[in-house]
Amino acid sequence: MASQPAVVRVTLTARARRFARHGRWREILHNGPLLTAIVLAGTVAFQILYLIPASREVAATLLHGDNVLEMVTFLALASACVLGARLTFQLRRDGHPTLIWGFFLLFSVGLFVVAMEEISWGQWLFFWKTPEGWKEINRQGETNLHNLPGLFGRSEWMRLTFASGGLVGVLAVRRTSLRPLATPPSMTGVFVIMTAYILLDLVDDLFDVPWLFTTFSSMSEFMEMLIGLAAVAYFVLKREELLGPPLPGP
Numbered sequence: 516m517a518s519q520p521a522v523v524r525v526t527l528t529a530r531a532r533r534f535a536r537h538g539r540w541r542e543i544l545h546n547g548p549l550l551t552a553i554v555l556a557g558t559v560a561f562q563i564l565y566l567i568p569a570s571r572e573v574a575a576t577l578l579h580g581d582n583v584l585e586m587v588t589f590l591a592l593a594s595a596c597v598l599g600a601r602l603t604f605q606l607r608r609d610g611h612p613t614l615i616w617g618f619f620l621l622f623s624v625g626l627f628v629v630a631m632e633e634i635s636w637g638q639w640l641f642f643w644k645t646p647e648g649w650k651e652i653n654r655q656g657e658t659n660l661h662n663l664p665g666l667f668g669r670s671e672w673m674r675l676t677f678a679s680g681g682l683v684g685v686l687a688v689r690r691t692s693l694r695p696l697a698t699p700p701s702m703t704g705v706f707v708i709m710t711a712y713i714l715l716d717l718v719d720d721l722f723d724v725p726w727l728f729t730t731f732s733s734m735s736e737f738m739e740m741l742i743g744l745a746a747v748a749y750f751v752l753k754r755e756e757l758l759g760p761p762l763p764g765p
Contacts, residue, residue: 536761544701544748551704554741558708561737565730578736585633585736591743592630598750599623605758615695619753626746633739635659670735671720675713677742681706681749699752702745709741 534540543550565574577583600623606616634640635657650656653663661670684698685706698706715731716738718724755761 541751541755541760544699544752547701547704550701551708554705555708558712558734558737558741562730562734565733566727575733578733584740588736588740588743589630589633591740591747592626592633595743595746595750596623596626596630598747598754599626602750602754602757609758611695611757612692614692615757618696619750630743632659632661671713671716674735674738674742675710675717678706678709678713678738681745682710695753695757699749699756701752702748705741705745705748709738709745712738 543553561574564570565578599619603616603619603623606619631637636659638645638658645653645656645658649658653659661673681698681702684696685700685703687693687697688700712731712734715728716735719728719732
């Protein structure tokens, strides 16, 4: 007879698998207006949390690097990388055009690099010391690329590239050859929100603006988290579109 902990473990595993395959979150991903409303409400609510003096310290702590939002971002990017890699190999095995699985492969590799940059290639998790030669040229003394001279302070442009790329991907549906790569229509609003916030962040960097605008720069970690989650949603929806929805099961 199985022990009580083993039964609980099996039950939790079954529930997690059922939620991943058939949870209501999949319906939300297909519902563009609802998905947009949820993302917009969450984003504005978090910004208000930062604006209110009584809760600003809590929001600032969450937005600080090496904290909750950054870990969620890393996990989302890593999950998207795995989903993208699995989709790539299945499409290649099934004989889909090289353009399709090749794009997904490059996208997955890019997500892997960004995910590892989030945790300084493991340094943030395992706390090993930065090599002295690298420490001297890294603006924050960490083992990563985005704090090197020439890249430091330019992450807004990287975020804008992703968000605007998602909007361009919406138009790809007009070309038959690119349709398998196109951004799912239900995600259009999400990419509009991210692009708008990132552009307002850039306005703060380029011009002398009122204090309210400076809070958009403070939301950069939140935008990175949305980028990671959007990448997960993209691959989940593309897998359903190209390979079909998850099979019914327990």
